[in-house]
Amino acid sequence: MQNSVNVLRRLGEIFVGLLLLVGGCTGTPDGVVPVSPFDAQRYKGEWFEIMRLDHSFERGLTNVTATYTLRDDGSVGVLNRGFDRKTCRWKDADGRAVFQGGKDTASLSVTFFWPFSGGYHVFALDQEDYGWALVSGPSRNYLWLLARRPDFAPNIRSHLVNMARHAGFPVNELILVEHGKPACTLDASTTQ
Template sequence: MAEVSAVKRSIPTFLLVLLIVFGGCTGRPDGVEPVHPFDIQHYKGEWFEIMRLDHSFERGLTNVTATYTLRDDGSVDVLNKGFDRKNCRWKDAAGRAVFQGDRDTASLSVTFFWPFAGGYHVFALDQHDYGWALISGPSRSYLWILARQPDLSVDIRNRLIDKARGLGFPVDELILVDHGSTTCVPGGSP
């Protein structure tokens, strides 16, 4: 009976350790400083993915957007959407983001599949119009350039790439996201 009781007491501890270990990585790379001041009211809405470091969850997607909607509890609904031309269909992922600290610092934790969360750190931002942003994930393997329009001037893109390069991101691996036609022939090419 004492052994069963000890096991019952250790289960919550084990689950807590699992949650901490596998709950995701919400940290940020050394040197990446989130934008401050940051206004989520101004940041909300639709953003177009201009460039990204490619990952399996976005591989092959074009016309990628991220839409941020404020919730009454202070968190943010996240809807990422992209077009899979190979299979001629839209894909999306819905998640929820919460601030990691003060709401005026652009450092959030985003969860798409509970309990797994990842860091979302805006470290360059058009402070005047919120027209473009440079975002890091929890490591230098995650980098996005977003804009309010499906294109961004080469000058601004190059400045953002230079900033990321200076912080050690593998910018030579960035891909330019196509925001062209989503017309395709099922089973064929666009």
């Protein structure tokens, strides 16, 4: 009986350790410097995902947007939305972001479901109009190019891809996100 208790206790310790390890992936990749000064008031609103590195949580999604709102408690509301062609449905992820340092530095920790969080670091930003942003996660495996409009200028996109390349991101793996009228790969009547 004592042996069973020790095994359960050890499994619990391993589980808690894994939660802390996975739940705390909020750091900034080496050499990636978050934008400062940063104005969350100007950053809030809707952003269109123009390009991204592929991940299971966004795989197959088109028309992806991120909408940021400022909350009374000083945190940032995050609503990510994309259209899944396979299921012919919109997928939403509602989260909360908190600044990791001062509010004038674009380094946040985002949580979509507790206790797991991830880093969100704006490392390049159109300081004049807040019209585009390059965003990194906790490692160089996470990269997003966001813009205020889905019809983003190809010459600016190329410039930002080059910036990401020089920052060490695997830009040859970037996906161009489709925007427009959502289209299904299956007949919508078969998914209901």
